[in-house]
Amino acid sequence: MSQSASSSAPNPVRRVAxxxxxxxxxxxxxxxAKAGLDVTVYNRTAAKAAQWVAEYGGRAAATPREAAQGADLVLACVGNDDDLRSITLGADGAFAGMARDAVFADHTTASANxxxxxxxxxxxxxxxxxxAPVSGGQAGAQNGKLTIMCGGEAAAFERAKPTLAHYGAAVTLVGAAGAGQLAKMVNQICIAGLVQGLSEAINFGERAGLDMALVLDVIGKGAAASWQMDNRGKTMMANKFDFGFAVDWMRKDLGFCLDEAKRNGAALPVTxxxxxFYGDVQRLGGSRFDTSSLIWRLRKLDGGA
Incomplete structure (x- = not known):
């Protein structure tokens, strides 16, 4: 669709859903809300929307369409492709309520399709x-430090970017529609390999009798350093796996990666x-553990905790 005059010279976003x-x-x-924007929220479980309004002000709407009416920008963060279709399409969907030329930015990790x-x-x-899928987990959302990778029209992205920056430390357009989701798949492929490698390393070091807190501190200053090591190494050693991004969700994301790889011909043997392995964690009862629980699987296989 060609860009309209309002796309090239946008007014500041004031009303959001x-x-x-x-x-x-x-x-x-x-x-x-803290930034002073006029925010209307919608949630499938209405009590959660009421709780948000009690905490932050603004308004709650009964349907996505009602929430989207009058908004300059509509934002979403739901569970999967079907959830996303349910809030955008149909008589009660957001698209039916949005004003012409408004922007919808979706933070759900979904398929590129x-x-x-x-x-x-x-x-x-x-x-x-x-x-506009995000990386940074629950802590990143709470601290306003998410990484946001976006796909879509450049003019629409520029209109949305200042609003996304209220909770995104890095907000980047990486390509056309679907490119944001593809970039998130790259992110998840990287994480899957890193966490498995870190799990094997910690498990190996423990079984070798090493002081792994000391070892991680040492190697964390060299080429093996990573965000996962810095933020999850010690908690993995302590069998703490309650950091928000559940194994169930990671398997959903890796499913998108594997499906897309079948389409584009990329080899993903490690992924x-x-x-x-995450399927093993689910079967062992760790579906709601966070992604660092791959080490828990190794300990289970070794007969440990």
Missing amino acids: FLGLGVMGHPMAGHL VARELAAKAAEHGLHFID ALVDQ
Whole structure:
């Protein structure tokens, strides 16, 4: 769709809607309210929307369409492709309530296919759609330090970017519709391999009798250093796996990666193997553990805790 005059010379975003108030969406929407924006929220479980309003002010709407009416920018963070379609399409969906030329930015980690599908549907309504998945987890959402990778039209991205910056430390357009989701897949592929490697390393060092707190401190100053080592190494040693991003969600994300790899021909042997390991964690009862629980699987296999 060609860019309109208002796309090239946008007015500042004042009224926003936020759809989905889970562990990520709740604090993200909160940052917008704290920034002084006029925020209307929607959540499938209405009690969560009422709780958010009690904490931050603003308004709660009964449907995505009602939440989106009058908003300059509509934001979303829900569970999966079907959830995303349910809040955007149909008589009660956000697209039906949005004003022409408004922007919808989606923070759900979903498939690249659904991002392209909804970008086309938005264009049919005279709207703009940005796929904008995030990295940084619950702590990043709470601290306003998320990394946001976006796909979509450049003009629509520039209109949304200042608002996304209220909870994003890095907000970057990486390509056309679907490119944000593809970039998030790259992120998850990296994380899967890193966490499995760190799990094996810690388990190996423990079984070798090393002081692993000391070892991680030493090697964390060299080439083996990573965010995972700095932020999860010691908690992995302590069998603490309650940091928000559950194994169930990681398996969903890796499923997107593996499906996309079948389409584009990329080989993902390590990712496929780690996906199976996360399946083991689920079967062992750790579905709601965070992604660093791969070491728990190794300990279970070794007969430990």
